[in-house]
Structure formats: structure tokens, C-alpha cells
Amino acid sequence: MILLWGICGDDPMDCVRVALERRGAPYLFLDQQAVGETALDLVVDGSEDGPQGQLRTRDWTAGLHEITSVYLRPYDTRQMLTVRDTPEDSAERRHAAALDDALLTWLELTPALVLNRPGAMASNTSKPYQAMLMAAAGTAVPDTLVTTVEEAVRSFADRHGEVVYKSASGVRSIVSRLSARRDAELGDVAGCPTQFQEFVDGADLRVHVVGEHAFATEVIAVGDDYRYSDAQPRAVELDDAELKQCLALSRALDLPLAGIDLRRTPDGASVFFEVNPSPGFTYYQAATGQPIAEAIASLLAEPGFGQGRFR
Numbered sequence: 152m153i154l155l156w157g158i159c160g161d162d163p164m165d166c167v168r169v170a171l172e173r174r175g176a177p178y179l180f181l182d183q184q185a186v187g188e189t190a191l192d193l194v195v196d197g198s199e200d201g202p203q204g205q206l207r208t209r210d211w212t213a214g215l216h217e218i219t220s221v222y223l224r225p226y227d228t229r230q231m232l233t234v235r236d237t238p239e240d241s242a243e244r245r246h247a248a249a250l251d252d253a254l255l256t257w258l259e260l261t262p263a264l265v266l267n268r269p270g271a272m273a274s275n276t277s278k279p280y281q282a283m284l285m286a287a288a289g290t291a292v293p294d295t296l297v298t299t300v301e302e303a304v305r306s307f308a309d310r311h312g313e314v315v316y317k318s319a320s321g322v323r324s325i326v327s328r329l330s331a332r333r334d335a336e337l338g339d340v341a342g343c344p345t346q347f348q349e350f351v352d353g354a355d356l357r358v359h360v361v362g363e364h365a366f367a368t369e370v371i372a373v374g375d376d377y378r379y380s381d382a383q384p385r386a387v388e389l390d391d392a393e394l395k396q397c398l399a400l401s402r403a404l405d406l407p408l409a410g411i412d413l414r415r416t417p418d419g420a421s422v423f424f425e426v427n428p429s430p431g432f433t434y435y436q437a438a439t440g441q442p443i444a445e446a447i448a449s450l451l452a453e454p455g456f457g458q459g460r461f462r
Contacts, residue, residue, distance in 0.1 A: 152217045153451045154206075154263075156254070157224040162433040163444070164224050170448035178451075179213055181206070183225055187233040187243055191253045201262045215257065220264040220451040222408075224252075224429055242283055264407070266447065271405040272428035276321040278346060282402075283426060288403035290396050290423040293348040301337045304329075313350035314452035353416040358389065359432050360401040360409045361446040365394055368435045384438040393421050402427060408447065 153171065156162040158457055171178050181189065185208060192204040193215075204215045220461060237243045255269045274281045282292045296307045297319050306344060308314045318324035328350060344431045355370045369387045389397065393413075400423070401409045411431025413423045432443045 152213060152219060154181060154213070154218045154221045155179070155223075156183065156221065157227060158183050161224055161226075163380040164222070164446035166433055166436070167222055167447050167451075171391050171451065172445040173445075174448055174452060176452040177450060179211055179218075181325050183228065184231050184233070185209065186228055186247045187249060191248060191250060191257070193253045193257055195256070195260065200350060202257050202260050204257075210239055215261065218263050219256065220266070221261075222266045222447065222451055223258065249260040264451070265364055266373070266408040266451070267406045274404055275426065275428050278319050278321075278425060284286060285400060285423050285426065288400050291420065292423055293351055295349075296347045297344050298347070299341050299344050301340060303334055304337050304340060304345075307347055310382070314347050315350050315445040316345055319344055319346035351414050351416060351422045353414040353422070356387070356413050357384075357435055358382050358393075358397045358411040358413065358444050359435065360411060360442075361407075361432060362407055362442065362450045363387060363398065364446050365391075366439075366441040366446070368437070368439055368441070375406050384435060384456065386441055396421065396423075404428075406452065435447055 153176060155164060155168060155171075156234065159165070168178070168180065188209040190207045192207075194203045196203070200216065202215060206213050206215060206218075207311050228251050229244065231247070234243050234247050259270055261266055273285055279295060279297050284297055285293050294311065296303060298304060298307075304314075314329040316325050316329055317326045329347070334346065357368045358368060359366045359368075367387050367389045368384045371383045371385075374432065395413050398412055400411060404426055405427050406426060408428075408430070410427035410432065411423065412425050412427070413421050436443045
């Protein structure tokens with residue numbers, strides 16, 4: 152049985168649900184908005200079969216041993232309709248927090264295929280840490296500086312000529328080039344560690360890895376961050392080296408589903424920026440027609456395919 156955990160109206164989740172229904176694959180939807188009507192009995196005893204127990208909602212009950220694969224896109228439980236207007240110490244909030252803890256524990260320990268395990272996804276909460284993992288996996292990453300020292304930034308910029316800055320955390324930020332207009336504000340880094348990277352020229356690629364498949368999209372845009380400009384996405388083919396690097400990177404980070412951002416430089420090199428462990432793939436799928444949701448549904452329905460690499 153396939154388990155989906157998230158909310159209705161989330162585009163990637165809705166697309167995967169439709170893809171599963173299209174192929175006739177049975178699944179259970181764990182609606183996060185119904186957290187107050189959801190319960191999990193969890194027994195962790197160290198057995199080879201993994202944690203035992205039952206997951207119950209108003210509409211269905213499932214034994215944990217019945218679940219063979221999971222696709223999760225949970226939001227902040229505190230913002231769910233049945234929780235957000237309750238007091239901080241309310242029974243509703245305590246229940247929601249306990250349920251989240253139990254689910255996340257089970258997702259780490261279950262032998263089922265999980266897209267993706269919470270522990271593996273956590274690497275994206277620190278961009279510098281994730282860059283270290285990417286470099287260790289053999290991919291080229293930009294020279295990076297995280298600092299609160301103005302002079303360190305100036306030295307870094309002098310060395311590289313052109314520099315961009317962005318959030319060092321998992322919180323989305325707008326990637327911007329360091330300009331003369333911002334020069335007078337560099338002293339502000341003293342108040343917050345800021346990430347600077349050498350500017351890498353070239354074509355932006357987003358590669359969605361699904362198991363052993365990869366879907367590449369080139370994004371042509373004006374500006375330093377294509378997500379905030381009039382972008383023109385188109386499907387492209389990866390060369391053999393890029394494909395091997397992307398698949399190896401997803402395996403190294405234990406992310407069978409991954410959205411990898413990289414740039415092809417004019418001299419043909421590939422420089423990798425980050426790996427999104429819960430990619431919002433629907434923008435790219437709609438623009439290119441690439442069957443990303445279908446691939447995710449196939450992996451969930453046939454968890455033996457490529458599963459051994461992510462256990």
C-alpha cells in the first residue's frame with residue numbers, strides 16, 4: 152500500500168495522486184488538515200521488520216507493515232485549520248506535535264521506500280553543510296564564504312571579481328549579485344551570517360531525479376535568479392557525465408527524489424548549487440511536458456525499482 156502525507160491543494164501532491172489513480176495504484180491519503188482525527192500507535196522494538204503499529208484516521212485504518220512506500224510533503228502542523236487558532240498549550244497542539252514526532256520517527260525507521268526520509272531531507276536546512284556533502288560526492292560546487300565580517304566579504308569579492316549572495320538556511324531567498332549599490336551595506340553582515348559564492352556564468356539547469364530516472368530542464372532567463380524573472384524553460388538531455396553525477400549525488404544524499412540545481416558553464420563544465428529534497432516539480436512539468444509525476448507514481452507503485460540504493 153502507498154501512503155501519501157500532505158494537504159489537498161498542494162500541486163505536487165495532487166499531481167502524484169492523479170498519476171497513481173491513472174495507473175490504478177491503491178493508495179491512502181493522510182490529510183494533514185485532519186490531524187485532530189488522526190492517530191498513530193507505534194512500537195519500536197528493534198526487530199528486522201521495522202516498527203510495528205497502526206495508523207488510524209476517520210476514514211481508514213492501516214497496519215504499518217502494510218505500507219510499502221511513502222510520498223510526503225507535510226506543512227507546518229501548527230498552521231492547520233484545526234490547530235492554528237488554539238492556545239499554545241492546548242490539547243490539540245500537543246496531539247499534533249506528538250503525531251508529527253511519531254510519524255517522523257516511523258519514516259526514519261520503516262523498511263518502506265520513503266520519498267524522502269526526514270533525516271536525509273535535513274541536509275537542505277544548511278546550504279553550506281549540503282555543499283560540503285555535494286563536494287564529498289565528487290561534484291563541483293562554487294567557492295563559498297559564510298561570514299559576519301565585512302572585510303572577509305571584500306577580500307572574497309576581490310578574489311573572484313563577481314559574487315552572489317543568498318540565504319545560508321533552507322529558507323528561500325532571492326539570489327542576487329553583489330553590486331556597488333550594496334557595497335555600503337556590507338557592514339550589515341555583522342548582524343547575520345550571510346552566504347556568498349563566486350558567480351558562475353552559464354546556463355541554468357534543474358534536474359529532477361526520480362529513482363534511476365532524471366528529467367532535465369534548461370531555464371533561460373534575464374537576472375541572477377530565474378525563479379523571479381520571465382523564464383523560458385525547455386526540456387534538454389543530460390550528457391553521460393552529468394547524468395552519472397546527478398544520480399550519484401541523489402544516492403550520496405540518500406534522496407531518491409531530488410531537484411538538483413546546476414549550471415553548465417561556457418567551457419562545458421557542470422557546477423552544482425543545491426539539492427532540493429522536496430521539489431515543487433509541477434512548474435517544470437507544465438512547461439516541458441516531462442512526466443515527472445508519472446515517474447514518482449511508478450517508483451511508489453514499484454518500490455523494488457532502485458529501492459536498494461536508498462535503504
